[in-house]
Amino acid sequence: MIPARYAASRFPAKLMQDLAGKPVIVRTYEAAINTQLFDEVYVVTDSDIIYETIEKAGGKVLKSIEEHDCGSDRIAEAVTDLDVDIIVNVQGDEPFTDKESLVSVLDVFKKDPKKEIDLASLMVRITDLEEINNPNTVKVIVDNNNRALYFSRSPIPYPRDKEVESVYFKHKGIYAFRKSALMDFQRLPMLMLEAVEKIEAIRYLEYGKTIKMVETTVSGIEIDTPEDLKRARAEWK
Template identity: 65%
Template sequence: MKVIAMIPARFEASRFPGKLLKDLAGKPVIIRTYEATKNTNLFDDVYVITDSEVIKKAVEENGGKVFMSLTEHDCGSDRIAEAAKEIDADIVVNVQGDEPFTRKEPLADLIDVFKKDVDSKIDLASLVHPMTNWEDIENPNNVKVVMDKDNHVMYFSRSPIPYPRDKTIVTTYFKHIGIYAFRKSALIEFTKMPMQQNEATEKLEGIRFLEYGKKIKMVETPYQVIGIDTPSDLDLANDLWK
């Protein structure tokens, strides 16, 4: 089973333009993420997928591999699918470019899902983390996941799900951590599946896989993702690096 990591890396970002090239302890954020992913030693290859010449230059100057995205895409899955068509792989793991503190353990857990799936019934695997603070649960930026007894996804939503009609029942709410591992075949299929109503409403691409009957397995992880979305996040990341 050949496993590769793909790191989508756009230069533009609505909240923090050019953030992937900002300095983090002496190197650009994208290079810190690339090195952290490479240093897990989990992957046969690691690629940065970008439409930016300046990001391409920065990655190549640091010994990284780059695939230039040739077209505009609505979401990260479309962007890495374009590259995956050209690269030999069985499993593609999508690592976000603004997560320089990427750890080995959760990525290994995702890959392990496919190693154990001898009948190849799982199309995607991803991560969840339990939430206990109600403000976090209500926050639409925290995507909630409802799973069945085998941790297969039933639905994603920005709303609190399940709805707590009976408040005497203790319910665990799970936050989706957006690191996906795909079977390459499912990733390629994604680009051929038109967006449906629920995805368009919630603006969550994971819903598209569900609407077309794809099986998504979730892995609970204790690790919190530290992403860089704002200048203050970058300041915090520099402090953490020290």
């Protein structure tokens, strides 16, 4: 499932921007299809423009009935009546989505016979100070088993002791959910930490869900700003 909103606070209509001759959302859809990992791939949107664009490109698209504040809610509505076990959320602004990373996320559930993991997601190590301090970059800290402890737009961990080497991970916006966890998300109200950080993954933690993080070396480019789009165009070439 690829949730796709037309409006975006930092970069309105970013999913319809041209990337090597096609809109960003079409490039992302094609990237997910090309992995050949999924039974079905859908774009889920509230936008007539995006809906018609995906249809014209020959893709599968669903129209949201209700208004939603985040991708998890949008996907939950779309899969409510579907007989599925695992749902993967690929963000619409991730045209560089790669097969290797998705395989590693799906493997989490294959190695979880007791079904202790509710979600799996990706993180990539970052060292650039500007990116570490950038609030548009969501950071994650994990325990010894790579289970998420917290997500933040602030630099975490805070380097109080400068003599201790700090390791920072950026959270990549790809999730795999058990359907039950996604349905719980939809019915549970937003709490303070999610509200103040504006990071939907925090809701799962606040309600005791277990998120297994998988480290990847594939950083890709998430298109959040016009500057990101320029980088993506250069990388695509």
